[in-house]
Amino acid sequence: MPPLMVCGIKSFMEKLLESKVERTFQVRDFLSLLQKHLKLFAGLFASLLLISVLLYVFKIPYVGKGRLLVNDSQNSPLQAFSTAYFGMTKTVADGKKGNTQIGKQIEVLKTRDFYEKLIQRISERGKSPSLTVEEQSAYEYIKDKYLNDAMKDEASKQGFIMKLDSWSQAKLESDYEIKVSFATPSKELSLFLTNTALELSSDYLRGREMTEIAEVEKFITEQKRQVDQNIKELTRDLANFQSQPENIISFTSREKMGEYLSDLMVRINESRLKISENNKDIDLLQDGNSGEENVGSALYGVGGRIEALRLENKMLEGRIAQLKESVDKVGKHLKVLPVAAQMMEDNRKKSELEYVKYKELTETLAKVDAQKLSVRDRFEIIERARPENTLPQIDLITMTFLCMVLSVALGLTLVYLQHLWTPLVVQKESIRNVMVYDDHNQDPRVVIENAKIKFQLGNHGSVE
Numbered sequence: 001m002p003p004l005m006v007c008g009i010k011s012f013m014e015k016l017l018e019s020k021v022e023r024t025f026q027v028r029d030f031l032s033l034l035q036k037h038l039k040l041f042a043g044l045f046a047s048l049l050l051i052s053v054l055l056y057v058f059k060i061p062y063v064g065k066g067r068l069l070v071n072d073s074q075n076s077p078l079q080a081f082s083t084a085y086f087g088m089t090k091t092v093a094d095g096k097k098g099n100t101q102i103g104k105q106i107e108v109l110k111t112r113d114f115y116e117k118l119i120q121r122i123s124e125r126g127k128s129p130s131l132t133v134e135e136q137s138a139y140e141y142i143k144d145k146y147l148n149d150a151m152k153d154e155a156s157k158q159g160f161i162m163k164l165d166s167w168s169q170a171k172l173e174s175d176y177e178i179k180v181s182f183a184t185p186s187k188e189l190s191l192f193l194t195n196t197a198l199e200l201s202s203d204y205l206r207g208r209e210m211t212e213i214a215e216v217e218k219f220i221t222e223q224k225r226q227v228d229q230n231i232k233e234l235t236r237d238l239a240n241f242q243s244q245p246e247n248i249i250s251f252t253s254r255e256k257m258g259e260y261l262s263d264l265m266v267r268i269n270e271s272r273l274k275i276s277e278n279n280k281d282i283d284l285l286q287d288g289n290s291g292e293e294n295v296g297s298a299l300y301g302v303g304g305r306i307e308a309l310r311l312e313n314k315m316l317e318g319r320i321a322q323l324k325e326s327v328d329k330v331g332k333h334l335k336v337l338p339v340a341a342q343m344m345e346d347n348r349k350k351s352e353l354e355y356v357k358y359k360e361l362t363e364t365l366a367k368v369d370a371q372k373l374s375v376r377d378r379f380e381i382i383e384r385a386r387p388e389n390t391l392p393q394i395d396l397i398t399m400t401f402l403c404m405v406l407s408v409a410l411g412l413t414l415v416y417l418q419h420l421w422t423p424l425v426v427q428k429e430s431i432r433n434v435m436v437y438d439d440h441n442q443d444p445r446v447v448i449e450n451a452k453i454k455f456q457l458g459n460h461g462s463v464e
Contacts, residue, residue, distance in 0.1 A: 037415055045407035052399040060392045061167075061183040064194030064385035068178040068201055070102050071378050105205050106178060109170040114204060115161045119150060121200045122193075131192075134387060138192035168197060177382070187390050194385035202379040209375045217368045224361040231354045238347045261327060268323045271316040278309040278316075285309075 108114065125131070126139035126147075146163065149156035173179035180201055182193040285306050 037411060040414060041407055041411040044410050045403055048403040048407055049400065052403050053396075056392065056394075056396055056399060059185075060394055061185055062187040062190045062390055063181055063183045063393050064190035064390040065179065065181045065383075066194050066198040066381070066385050067173055067383040068180060068198060069380040069382045070105065070176055070178060071380060072176070102172065102176075102178065106170050106172060108205065108208065109178075109180070109201055110165070112161065114200075115164050116157075117204060118164060118197055118200055119147070119157070119160065121196055123147060123151075125196050125199070134188040135192040135195070138186065138188040141186070141189060142192075164193075167193065170201070182385075183393060187387070191385050191387060191390045194390075198381055198384060202381055206375060206379050209378070210372065213368060213371055213375065217365065220361055220364050220368065224358065224365070227354050227358045227361060231351060231358065234347055234351045234354065238344065238351070264323050264327050268320050268327070271320045271323070275313045275316045275320075278313050282306050282309050 122139070122142060126136075126143065131139065146156075146160045150160040151157075167182045167184050169179075169181045169183070171179050178201070180194060180198050182190045182197065184190045184193065285302050
């Protein structure tokens with residue numbers, strides 16, 4: 001037979017025997033090992049179960065859960081109305097609230113100020129007659145162990161705050177909900193602290209927003225008061241300006257003043273013409289009687305007529321003087337008119353601007369009142385902690401299952417170490433493990449003999 005064929009047959013037989021040995025070891029002998037070490041698995045399971053029960057009784061905390069609903073324009077008609085009335089819009093970026101307004105509110109519930117308010121609320125709520133028996137017992141426990149010392153000593157208060165921080169958790173439950181929970185060693189304690197923190201969270205967040213709105217309202221009220229004072233001052237200044245004699249002319253239009261001035265000039269010219277006519281008449285009368293030695297009496301005849309014309313001329317000259325004085329006054333007023341009119345127009349525009357500001361501030365104050373109404377309804381407790389939903393963090397069934405898995409894993413590890421790495425097996429394998437090479441291949445009989453040694457040692461141990 002050729003050497004190559006002999007090598008192929010030997011290699012095929014070796015693989016066949018190895019697969020047979022491995023199949024037998026993985027199925028039948030492995031199950032027999034498990035059955036033989038049943039007491040080991042049972043002991044491990046019992047030990048782990050006992051440890052789990054002790055942990056369950058003394059270490060596993062009870063978790064109280066409550067939910068706080070944050071209303072906005074997308075889930076509340078009142079918030080939608082106030083948002084539209086106040087002039088605010090909600091963008092697409094505000095749809096996810098994890099890093100926006102609701103995320104900031106969750107961070108507020110982790111501040112020291114909130115925990116200090118929580119200590120005060122614990123003291124106030126513990127005296128309420130509406131507490132259940134479980135919550136009352138929890139309050140007595142907190143009062144004796146933490147609260148009395150926290151009210152007296154700052155260091156004890158700081159320690160109590162750190163304890164509350166380690167027990168509490170506030171996180172985003174959904175797009176509109178904040179989950180408030182407390183994990184404490186006692187079911188009653190978790191129930192009491194969760195409900196107390198839930199009530200405080202609603203009031204505290206509402207109070208913060210009301211404080212911010214109050215600051216805005218204070219600013220707007222102060223601005224409105226200042227604008228109102230400015231309007232009164234401008235009205236008083238405008239009345240004083242208009243009541244001055246030199247500015248009364250500013251109430252008359254420029255066209256009427258021009259007509260009045262033209263009328264004065266016409267009257268002056270008429271008086272001058274009349275004087276001129278009278279002078280001509282006087283000259284004619286004097287020329288007509290120049291040959292006579294006596295023109296007659298100053299009261300009668302030609303002399304009286306001349307004297308009357310002269311008196312009339314004096315009267316007309318006086319009138320002309322008065323008319324000129326009136327023209328000068330009107331001219332002065334006309335020169336002042338543009339400045340006075342501009343000043344009056346400026347005051348009027350300032351008054352109009354102040355009135356517009358006053359109107360806007362009044363409307364804004366009305367919107368602030370609407371915003372106050374929305375804040376009062378923004379935070380709502382939709383689920384409180386109850387005895388039936390205040391449960392251990394890990395239930396006993398889960399812990400039992402974990403004990404079962406761990407006991408099987410540990411048992412298999414021990415069985416492996418005991419049956420595959422014992423000194424007796426290593427010694428007999430070193431004696432029997434003679435490598436026979438034929439064309440650089442291991443004799444399959446060595447593998448078979450080593451497997452038999454292992455099984456014989458296992459059976460021998462079971463007989464003993």
